[in-house]
Amino acid sequence: MALITFMSDFGTVDHYVAAVKAAIVSELPSQPITDITHDIRPFDISHAANVLRSVYKDFPGKTVHIVAVDAMREKSRALAIELEGHLFVGFDSGIFSLISDKKPDTIAVLENGQSTFPAKDVLAKTALQLANGKSLKDVGTVVNEMTELFARQLKVTKREIAGHVVSVDHYGNLITNINRTEFEKILEINGAGVRYVIRFGREQFQGLHSYFSDVESGDCFVLFNSNGQLQIGINKGNASELLGLSTDSPVLIEFTTN
DSSP, rough: OEEEEEEEEEOSSSSSHHHHHHHTTTTOOTEEEEEEEEOOOTTTTHHHHHHHHHHHHGSSOOOEEEEETTTTTOOOEEEEEEETTTEEEEEESSSGSSOOSSSSSSEEEEOTTTOOIIIIIIIHHHHHHTTOOOHHHHSSSSOOOOOOOOOOEEEEOOEEEEEEEEEEOTTTTTEEEEEHHHHHHHHHHOTTEEEEEEEEETESSSSSSSSSSGSTTTTTEEOOOOOOOEEETTTBOHHHHTOOOOTTTTTEEEEOOO
């Protein structure tokens, strides 16, 4: 059987997370389930997409991911999709268009019924079936389209990369949509002697750090994280609060040559 992961905006105070898991293990007690997080900000599709995009490829191929975010969105279909060797069950809110630059291989609409708790009654049941060998056409009706949202794109030229903060993590670190690949590409285009300045809020840096600990406690760092995203933080501090920046705040890298 394949692994099931579970991500939601349910929090951990109420019974909702346990109820979804109970629906799975009551049918198959040996089914492995791993939590990604249940602290997605309520109804926040962007936050959920960034968390999921950052981690799902770390799991084995054929893992089934339950994505129960904004679960009671009006008239939202329940979907199962196959994407980059992984399976996902969730709602047709547009979230699956934000987690990869590739299109799904298969999309299936699930029967929602009249459930007031579709994460338990629909998603959990479908995830268990997929984890144990059922195909998408076995669990739903195959369709050609799903809701698509369009993430804000980088502006990239020889002289600048203009991006923005896409997520603020638990520590208050600012995660941007500026990636290492584009940055290194522009460095190569500009050639030897290129210099750059990273600007955000009232701050500017003329270089990158390698580790959080490169700066003293209370000082700001800028680095590419393990997912290749430019990240801004304060060592042992909350960058979002102290810098006054949050989701959608602009971040600019300017390049100059001699």
